[in-house]
Amino acid sequence: MTVETIAVGLEDPCRGRTAGFRDNASGYEICVTTPHRSPELWRKYLNGARESYRHFGNESALEYDTVRDGSSTALFFAATDAAGEVVGGVRVQGPYTWVSDAASLTPWAGRPGASELSLMMARRIPHGVVESRAAWVARDAPRRHDLAAAISRCMAHAPHLLDARYGFATVASFTTDRHRASGGVVAQLIAPVPYPDERYRTLPIWWDIRTYRIFADKLQYLLMRGELRAMGLAEPRTRRSDRPFGHGGEECYAYGR
Template sequence: MTVETIAVGQEDHPCDGRAAGFRDNLSGYEICATTPDRSPELWHRYLAGARMAYRHFGNEQALEYDAVVDGASTTLFFAATDPSGEVVGGLRVQGPYTWVSEVSSLTPWIGRPGAADLGLMMARRIPRGVVESRALWVARDVPHRDELAAAISRCMAHAPHLLNARYGFATVASFTADRHRASGAVVAQAIPPVPYPDERYRTVPIWWDTRTYRVFADKLQYLLMRGELRAMGLAEPRSRRSIRPLRHGGEERRAYGR
């Protein structure tokens, strides 16, 4: 796994030399990218926080806690910690996927408009590498919460870089889409949203393409992402970000998320 070979910075980093990490320059929180096997104690603290956050909003079933607690389905996870070491946010990552049938987050679209198109979208990308971010949460009432939420969104863009995949994928509440767009995500607008995990939400599929996300990211978020990738020992491919061509790798910009 790529994350095992990434050089880590300072010795007092919460990752404790086991994986990759960076400090978010805006919120001040440390963010560690590691695995459940390498960092089991951090994994369980991240998952406990996720369970509490999901329970607060009455959608704990979406976390699938019992199915994921052993860490077997999680390839990588990000955990944000405050100066005292408390976990205040994070997400977990699945993949790279081999088959569309592995992507359980497509289930809410079964029998609904857009199901076939979304399955085809996934099938086209899997040969080039797809990883999925899930169980994203940020603690309530922490200082600089908005900045931390933006940093966690950037981690969704970092995940495919760390796992040698081209694409990042997630299904998110529509009201969070602008935050993810700022980090280069594109909403699959051709796919109608679904009421998941219940009628209070409109969930939409979003994509990051490691070859083109920089074209769509906000300037500040892009600059932060470049620094974070360097901190994790990853060199971003050269690009001319100022040019916004209509086509990227044979796909039209307007169809990027299709």
């Protein structure tokens, strides 16, 4: 289901722009749209991301000049406050056609786990892979922790919106608990890399729309169900063959083979 499809009749929550939902934990409105449909919102989201990344000295990871025209972004989520200011968000690329489309695998080149990670991507691409990038939350946003959790749930929603089975992201190690709470599964046997610099340990993480509910925290899962309904989406049914054999077997380099 595409953003254009879900936008019909769902304009009010996002002030006339496109579809979205209200985060019941943080109170912010979260819009899902495209750079083409909402250029001003895209500008605000991207400028906020640049300010956030610049504050932490890792602006290069944003690739601002490369992505600013919006052509590489299939959709993006933007959280807005009561004044309409963007206080957080995440953009999404894909679905991918080739492993080489996933430029975020480059930091593993020549390092342990590179071939395994490429194989994981190659095995999933026929089923649909989308990637979340440039996630951020304003440092001074009230209820910042709750909003960060909502942005992680958006990363889990992305494959639903783009007719893909898998969501993917490379994330800093200190954020993995938040992503696990939304059903993300870390590829634990892929060694982390120091990216964008030595201060960080970056890990690959996956969401599978057929099994994420098994791993998600109960509260986050309930929030996700309501958000999917607000966007006019239904959860796919989990088949017995889709169920994993346990958390330990899933959180490894072979997850989702």
